[in-house]
Amino acid sequence: MKLTITLQHGSRTSERQLELSPPVDVAANSGPLAYVLDQEAGEADWAEVAPGTYSILIGGRSYEAQVTSPPAGAPARDLCRVVTVGTRHYRVEVHDPRRRRTAGSAVAANGPQEIVAPMPGKIVKLLVAENQEVGQGGALLVIEAMKMQNELRAPRAGRVEKIYVVPGKGVETGSRLVRLV
Amino acid sequence: MGVEMFRKVLIANRGEIAVRVMRACREMDIRTVAVYSDVDRKALHVRYADEAYPIGPAFSSESYLRIDRLIAVARRSGAEAIHPGYGFLAENPEFARACAEAGFVFIGPPVAAMELMGSKTASRRALRQAGLPVVPGTDRNLETLEEVERVAGEIGYPVMLKASAGGGGKGLRLVFAPEELASAYRDARSEAQNAFNDPTIYLEKYLERPRHIEIQILGDQHGNLIYLGERECSLQRRHQKVMEECPSPLVDDDLRRRMGKMAVRIGKLAGYFNAGTVEFLVDQKREFYFLEMNTRLQVEHPVTEMVMGIDLVKEQLRIAAGEPLRWRQKEVRLRGAALECRIYAEDPANNFFPSPGLIQRLQAPRGPGIRSDSGVYEGWTVPLEYDPLLAKLVVWGNDRAEAVARLRRALSEYEVLGIKTTIPFFRRVVDHPDFVAGRIDTGFIDRALAEGILSEDEPSAELERVAVLAAALDASRHGPGHPALPARESAWKTAGRDALLNRWPTRGT
Numbered sequence: 001m002k003l004t005i006t007l008q009h010g011s012r013t014s015e016r017q018l019e020l021s022p023p024v025d026v027a028a029n030s031g032p033l034a035y036v037l038d039q040e041a042g043e044a045d046w047a048e049v050a051p052g053t054y055s056i057l058i059g060g061r062s063y064e065a066q067v068t069s070p071p072a073g074a075p076a077r078d079l080c081r082v083v084t085v086g087t088r089h090y091r092v093e094v095h096d097p098r099r100r101r102t103a104g105s106a107v108a109a110n111g112p113q114e115i116v117a118p119m120p121g122k123i124v125k126l127l128v129a130e131n132q133e134v135g136q137g138g139a140l141l142v143i144e145a146m147k148m149q150n151e152l153r154a155p156r157a158g159r160v161e162k163i164y165v166v167p168g169k170g171v172e173t174g175s176r177l178v179r180l181v
Numbered sequence: 182m183g184v185e186m187f188r189k190v191l192i193a194n195r196g197e198i199a200v201r202v203m204r205a206c207r208e209m210d211i212r213t214v215a216v217y218s219d220v221d222r223k224a225l226h227v228r229y230a231d232e233a234y235p236i237g238p239a240f241s242s243e244s245y246l247r248i249d250r251l252i253a254v255a256r257r258s259g260a261e262a263i264h265p266g267y268g269f270l271a272e273n274p275e276f277a278r279a280c281a282e283a284g285f286v287f288i289g290p291p292v293a294a295m296e297l298m299g300s301k302t303a304s305r306r307a308l309r310q311a312g313l314p315v316v317p318g319t320d321r322n323l324e325t326l327e328e329v330e331r332v333a334g335e336i337g338y339p340v341m342l343k344a345s346a347g348g349g350g351k352g353l354r355l356v357f358a359p360e361e362l363a364s365a366y367r368d369a370r371s372e373a374q375n376a377f378n379d380p381t382i383y384l385e386k387y388l389e390r391p392r393h394i395e396i397q398i399l400g401d402q403h404g405n406l407i408y409l410g411e412r413e414c415s416l417q418r419r420h421q422k423v424m425e426e427c428p429s430p431l432v433d434d435d436l437r438r439r440m441g442k443m444a445v446r447i448g449k450l451a452g453y454f455n456a457g458t459v460e461f462l463v464d465q466k467r468e469f470y471f472l473e474m475n476t477r478l479q480v481e482h483p484v485t486e487m488v489m490g491i492d493l494v495k496e497q498l499r500i501a502a503g504e505p506l507r508w509r510q511k512e513v514r515l516r517g518a519a520l521e522c523r524i525y526a527e528d529p530a531n532n533f534f535p536s537p538g539l540i541q542r543l544q545a546p547r548g549p550g551i552r553s554d555s556g557v558y559e560g561w562t563v564p565l566e567y568d569p570l571l572a573k574l575v576v577w578g579n580d581r582a583e584a585v586a587r588l589r590r591a592l593s594e595y596e597v598l599g600i601k602t603t604i605p606f607f608r609r610v611v612d613h614p615d616f617v618a619g620r621i622d623t624g625f626i627d628r629a630l631a632e633g634i635l636s637e638d639e640p641s642a643e644l645e646r647v648a649v650l651a652a653a654l655d656a657s658r659h660g661p662g663h664p665a666l667p668a669r670e671s672a673w674k675t676a677g678r679d680a681l682l683n684r685w686p687t688r689g690t
Contacts, residue, residue, distance in 0.1 A: 001657070003653055003656075005649050005652065005653065007645060007648065007649060009637075009638075009640065009645070010637040010638070011637060012637075012640060016645075016649055018649055018650075018653055020653060020657070023657070024653075024654060024657035024658060026657070026658050033650070033654075035650065037646060037649060042646070044650060046650065046651075046654055048654075048658075052542075052655070054650075054651045054654060054655070056647050056650055056651060058643070058646065058647070061643070063644070063647045065647055065648060065650075065651035066542060066596065066598060067651055067652065067655045068541050068542060068598045068599065069541075081652050081655060081656075082598065083648040083651050083652050084596070084598060085644045085647050085648050085651070086593070086644065087593060087605065087608060088638060088641070088644055088648075090645070090648040090652075092648055092649065092652035094652050094653055094655075094656035118534070118536070118538075119535070119537055119538070119565060120565070145535060145565065150531075150532060150533075150534045150535065151531075151532050151534075152531070152534065153531050153532065
């Protein structure tokens, strides 16, 4: 079974090709696995020890991964998984070859991204203008929430294609704020 | 002594401190009464209490700060005493007076002590008049810019403008030169007006790289007052504490004795009993100056408890019931070292932006020397309306080195998914060489952040391999967009529901 996987960690995004054999048995909770990841072959043993919690042994090294969905208001929430391994969080999108390919990956570095409000609040000040380039972590706007003013920052470098809000506007969780391309 | 302990206590608070106080009550066979706002119906403190009563809508001013509603619940439940926790009404003399007038024991100090120490300027003035060391500055409120300029010139720059009614890092402005004073004064006044409804400002000399060291005091209603060592609280971000420890790496037995005795003198000056904390600033020459006094139990009290082997909340209950102190000063002993991290629902990678929402997974650390005081649980939705403190992680070790190693181990075990927390930030702090060496001051955290302590991890091919395999396994077994844990909702549905719940004020409050 061949899968295309988009992996994002911090500012780095990559596309990987994964082959698993035997094909994973939906009814099984554990088992041995042979994989080829970007032409590198290996063997692993896996077990789902609790819902969403995977124990994975590679060459005797023991790891644990938690698989969850991104929080409410996060972009493309229904396509991604958040996989936590130790202290690191990865956003992973598994492209199912049996479904029609969607145009552009949810986490691809070059895909357009709608930055949405993570919680209800009020826009206090815009710190960028349309067509402005921003670096990763660049401040986009100031939003007032939970009795404090906070700067919302760009999750990756890009260009501000559109700003959907003006100062004084109230927003809800998931409201579009800025389109980053 | 045959003092009768309370049979029922109302805890006028929420979150981790409400649960912590209830634990002490449970150990003493005291029935606990919780109060909850509309968004706290499923909160941990409500689930933990023996009785629980609603007190109003989400906003604190309409619930946890409503003295009339709290007294009404105390009456209805038959509580005999009220513990105010910290924050909210804990240092409000009007509340303490209202409790007493309604016939309930307020678990805390006398009203007069709260009034004296609650005003920064009045407390400074009282101490100065008694010849006790205070941070150089004014003990009068300054009414005009001209006055501020004159006093700043006398004290010498740099100076700190501070809100007289202030706290929590608000209404503070640090001024390095006379040219900056006028605009800093305007900003400080407006912030103080917004935060405390009182724009009055006073002035203090700003000590270079000071350490914030506070002394825990405990006194009974029979005139006995002792000190229980110090806490080092220099790890602050924007003047708010994030990590604390006991004992302080800077303090030796002699300094502890001198500061402790000074704290007791100050407590006696205020006629203090029950638990309280005297805060000092200590300069590079190890001279200490009174900063302020907190007439309540503090957030960071667990580090003192771990090192002293004392349950401060139980002692508060005993003292309030009229029992004498159980220890004399010479019997007080420190053992080992304790560290505490305040786990906040904030995103360190996004300038500590608040991160409320559903906690999808929560696994707190365990094992030797670990204490976790939590106010949340897996499946709880952290509300927007309150301070975002989720839990306190406290560790104890035989010495500071062991405590630091233990804290590092504990932080590596801490799993919180669904919301962002300050845990990743603390993981970096415990590896910083200055922190490990105990070379800390109040500017440490802000400097570390500016120097990039939160930089990205180096990529790890192995961990990426694991993440890819786990995601592929999950997708193969549960479908492309549906991992097993927990049920997914579309962002539209969530946003729509939030709008219906009217989380944000649209009507007058």
